[in-house]
C-alpha cells in the first residue's frame with residue numbers, strides 16, 4: 001500500500017511538539033511492515049535543509065485564490081529517516097524559521113495543501129491513502145473530494161488524525177475564495193459555527209478519523225472546543241489508536257545525547273550519573289528527589305498551576321526537593337517561572353525555550369515527571385519517562401489514563417502516580433506521595449524502575465492498527 005502522510009511537523013526536520021515525533025516515526029514502522037509510507041511537509045528554513053542532500057523532483061505553479069504561485073518539491077536523497085521525505089517550497093510562504101506563529105499561517109498552510117494536492121494530482125498513478133495530521137492539513141479531504149481540478153484523486157481514501165483538537169485552524173468566510181474551485185453545494189462541509197473550520201471539515205470529509213488514544217476519542221464527545229456534537233454525530237467513523245514511541249531513537253542504552261548510557265540492569269549507576277550532571281548544571285542537591293516538567297507552557301498542559309504548586313511543594317518539604325521546568329509558551333507564565341529562580345536558588349530552576357538534548361538528559365536524570373495536563377490526547381513524555389526509568393505523575397485524562405497505572409492499584413502492578421484534577425492541591429498531594437516514596441520506600445522504587453523500563457510502548461503494534469484501518 002502507498003500511504004502519503006501530510007503534516008506541518010516531522011522530526012528531525014521540524015518539531016514543535018508531539019506531532020513531529022509521531023510523523024517522524026510512524027511511517028518508518030509502516031515501511032517495515034512492507035508498505036510504502038512517505039511524508040510530505042512544508043520546506044521551512046531549518047538546519048536539516050543545509051545538513052542533508054536533496055534532489056528537485058517537481059516544479060510547477062498553481063493558484064491560491066486569484067494569486068498565482070510557483071512551488072517546488074525536494075526529496076531527501078538517502079532515505080535516512082526510514083521513509084521518503086518530500087519538502088514543498090513556496091517562496092515567501094514556507095521559507096520561515098518557525099513552523100507556526102505568523103499572521104498569515106492560514107494562507108501559508110492553505111497554499112501548502114493546495115500545492116501538495118496539485119502535485120499528487122499530476123502523478124501517473126494514484127496513492128492508496130492520504131493520511132493528514134491536525135488542522136494544518138484539514139482542508140485536504142474536502143479539496144480532494146470536491147475541488148473540480150482534483151478529480152483524478154477524488155476517489156483516494158483519506159484518514160485524518162487528531163493530535164490536538166483544541167486548535168482548529170478557524171478562518172473567516174472571506175478566505176473561501178482562496179480554495180480551488182469546488183462544488184458550491186458542498187460548502188457546508190467546510191463550516192462550523194459560521195467559520196471555515198479545517199478540523200471540523202476534515203472530520204466531516206475524511207473516510208476515517210482517528211485520535212491518538214482511545215480515551216481522548218471518548219472525551220471529544222464531551223469536550224472538543226465546540227465540536228462535541230460533530231464528534232457525537234460522526235462517531236461511526238472515529239476511533240482512537242494509541243501512539244507509540246520510537247524505541248530506537250528513545251533508548252537510554254544508545255541515546256547519543258545522554259551524558260551516561262544505561263539499561264535496566266545498570267540504571268542505578270546510570271541514572272545517578274545523569275542526575276549528578278543535571279544537578280551540577282542547575283545547582284541542585286543530588287540527594288533530593290528531582291521532579292521535572294517538560295512541555296508547552298499552555299492551558300492544556302495545566303502549566304499555569306506550576307508556580308503555585310512549586311511554591312507549596314517547596315514549603316511543605318522544607319526545600320528538600322529539586323524541581324526543573326523545561327518549556328516555552330505563555331509569556332506571562334514564562335516570566336513568573338523565570339522570576340522564581342532567584343527566590344528558590346538551589347531548589348528550583350527553569351529553562352525557557354526548546355532544547356531537544358536537554359529533554360533527553362532530563363528524562364534520564366529525573367526521579368519523577370510531572371504531567372498535570374488538563375487535556376492530553378496521548379502524551380509522549382510519560383512514555384519517554386517510563387523508557388528512561390523515571391516515574392510519571394499524571395492527571396487521569398486522555399492518553400495518560402491509557403498508559404499509566406497508579407502504584408497503589410492493581411496488585412502492586414502499577415508504576416506511576418495518578419491524580420484526578422489539574423489543580424494545585426492535587427499536584428501537591430501527588431508530589432507528597434512521591435517524596436514519601438522516594439524517602440521511605442527506595443526498595444519499591446528500585447523494583448519498579450527496571451519494570452517500567454521494560455514496558456513496550458513501541459510503534460510496532462499501533463503501526464499495524466493504522467494499516468488495518470487503511471485496508
Ligand SMILES: Nc1ncnc2c1ncn2[C@@H]1O[C@H](COP(=O)(O)OP(=O)(O)O[C@H]2O[C@H](CO)[C@@H](O)[C@H](O)[C@H]2O)[C@@H](O)[C@H]1O
Nearest residue numbers: 017018019163295327353354355359376377378379380381
Ligand atoms: N521545551 C522543550 N524542549 C525540548 N523538548 C520539548 C519541549 N517541549 C516539549 N518537548 C518535546 O515535545 C514532545 C511533546 O510531546 P507530547 O505528546 O507530550 O505533547 P504535544 O502537546 O506537543 O503533542 C500533541 O500531539 C502528541 C502526538 O500525537 C500527543 O501525544 C499529545 O497528547 C498532543 O497534545 C516530547 O517529545 C517532548 O520531549
